[in-house]
Amino acid sequence: MRLPRSFYTRGDALSLARRLLGKRLVVPAGAGERVAGRVVEVEAYMGAGDRASHAYGNRRTARTEPMYAEGGRAYVYFVYGLHHQFNVVAGPAGTPEAVLVRAVEPLEGVELMRRRRPGRPDRELTSGPGKLCRALCIDLSHNNEDLAEGGRVWLEDAAPVSPDDIASGPRVGVDYAGADALLPYRLWLRDSPYVSRQK
């Protein structure tokens, strides 16, 4: 079952980031197959007031447009000439907040993931934002898709995560954001071996 719209619109990006940990990210892979992973690492991007956000100062361009939609849509973009990044849009329409999914633990379709990432140990199949998009085949065609209804990627509920198991720290790769780069908006499951390397 897909998580409902209200799951995404209920709170801000940080609240959604916390609730996203442990949930199951699913992408259909044709012929009734699925590729799926458990979310183990995320980053919150808090919108217009967040210097690290693409939508800082309400910057509104063709790329950032999906962030302004009602929560529950996908915001996918391309960085560094070769990697895709998958984000979940949070909050009501008009607030450009989103949560970047940084790492998942492979659960379904692991064979497919191995084939898409040849020569990688299972630990490194999905342990980074670019890696997971590669393993799950998420690309620009998924941009702006509706996770709550009809989209070709979605999230499913899973066993709740205890707050004690969640660790936090500064976000990765946002040094340009000044003081905002220090905010503890990166969250991960403390004991998961599938989180990305940088701490």
Place this chain on the structure above:
DNA sequence: CAAGTGATTAGC
């Protein structure tokens, strides 16, 4: 540890 890759953007 540095190169690479190309979409996106701001600045003319």
Place this chain on the structure above:
DNA sequence: CTAATCACTTGC
């Protein structure tokens, strides 16, 4: 139009 900038990964 052009140049600069990346929410990163990989192979040296």
